[in-house]
Amino acid sequence: MELNEGLSGSVIYGPDSDDERHRTGTSSLADSMPMMDAYISMMRASALIAAGRTGLFEALANGPLTIERLAEAVGADEAGLARLADFLVLTGHVDRQDDRFANAPRTMRWFTSWGSVDYRSGLVWTGDAWPIMDDLGEAVRNGLPSQLLWDRMEERPELGRNFARYMATFARHLAPDLLELAPLSDGPLRLLDLGGSHGLHAMAFCDRHPGVRAVIVDLESALHETAKRIGHRSLADRIELRQGDIRSCDWGQDYDIVLYLSVAHNMSREDNRAVFAHLAKTMRPGGSLIIHDYPVETTPALFLAAFRLTLLVETGTDTLGYGELAGMLSDAGFSQLSSHTLVPADKGTLILARK
Ligand SMILES: C[S@@+](CC[C@H](N)C(=O)[O-])C[C@H]1O[C@@H](n2cnc3c(N)ncnc32)[C@H](O)[C@@H]1O
Incomplete structure (x- = not known):
């Protein structure tokens, strides 16, 4: 699916083909039934969150199951689960084979422990973020969040x-791109991970290079x-x-x-400027600063617009364009800037700068 598709039309989510759009009622119906965009989008997100919370995708990871077996596996009411499974068949997340349900290949890949990256954590977080989005109208009116996410x-x-x-x-999804880009010379290396959270990036660098201390x-x-x-x-x-x-x-x-x-x-623009200025003082000459973000120049328009709304309601901050970021870095004394847009572009952009 092209994420930019449909910006001027009514279908801005979901199915991968016109057939599928027609089958799921998200295209032609949205044109004649004005509430379909909001309603189907809401139910689509709710169903994915429910699948994450009930463990439906993981239960199907070992192979197709009848609704009876699936209900037993996840400890859910059979009739309720059947409604959820029926909906997920129409959204393309689950396949139906006679009386058995199976994960679609992309569900297997992205939402189970068998896949290359298991985004069930993202479904759980989307469920947590759902009530926060209720404040979006107020944040739009006031130009800032009613309460900071932190x-x-x-x-x-x-x-x-x-x-x-x-x-x-x-971070597991990003790690290969990051490690490929990072210049790692021989000998001891001191690494700082600002906002390093879970610690996976620092651990990946330690695994890659015996001289890293973070x-x-x-x-x-x-x-x-x-x-x-750790x-x-x-x-x-x-x-x-x-x-x-x-x-x-x-x-x-x-x-x-x-x-x-x-x-x-x-961070606010002023805070980013202060961070870069302080980094310039605390990094060794020749040191590398690696930034990951979603600059306007390289981020698909629909994703960027959604993300900027999320920031408005959660943190009251905004994304920086590459040009603006480059100006800030150069003012702080960084040079040799390069920008690396990841594939797909929704994964963001890595920016490398040298002290
Ligand atoms: C979007 S998460 C990114 C986490 C991690 N760097 C990664 O790429 O997976 C942003 C992180 O910045 C941290 N953060 C935001 N504001 C901060 C502040 N003022 N001081 C310290 N950490 C902050 C958050 O707690 C969070 O862990």
Whole structure:
């Protein structure tokens, strides 16, 4: 599916072909039934969240099941589950073979432990984010969130934990691109991961290079499971956690590699400028700063517009364009900038700069 498709029309989600659109009633019906966009989109997201919460996709990962067996496996009411499965057949997430249901190939790949990356954590987080989106109208009216996401996470620690798990899944998806881009010279290397959360990037660099020692800085809400994860991998002597606000805490110094991955869009422009200026003082000459973000120049329009709305209601911040980011980095004393758009482009862009 082309994500940009349908921006001027009524179908902006879902099915991969016209046939499928017709079958699921998301195209022609949306033209004549004005509520279909909102209604089908709502039910589509709700059904995916319900599939994630009930464990439906994982239960089908071992092979096709009848609705009786599936209900037994996930501990759900048979009739309720049959309605969910029927809907997911129409959205293309589940296939029906006679009286048995099976995961569609893309569901198997992305939403089960058998796949290359298991985004069930993303379904759980989408369920958590759902009530927050209820505040979107108010955020649009006021131009800022009714409550910052980070404050919600302090009040409800499970939000921080679930968000960090989702970010950990994305980190597994991003890791090959990141490791390929990062210049790793021989000898000892000091790495700083600002907003490093789950710790998977720092661990991946330690695995790749025996000389890496890392510091992770993040808020308490993001670090619930990080120390345990690092301990399990016997990396506690190489990775240090510093709990605190990037804008005020001491990061240490003499870094060869700094990761600033999906953090710039959580900061105001002034805060990003201050971060880059401080990095220029605390990095070694020749050190590499790697930024991951969604610049307007390289991000598919529909995804970018959705993401900017999400930021409006969650953090009150905005994405930076590559041009603006490049100006900030250059003002702070960074040079040799390069931009690497990932495939697919919705995965974001990596930006490399040298101190
Ligand atoms: C979108 S997540 C990205 C996590 C990780 N860097 C990754 O790429 O998977 C943004 C992270 O920045 C952290 N963060 C946001 N504002 C922060 C601040 N003021 N101080 C420290 N960490 C912050 C959040 O807690 C969260 O872990």
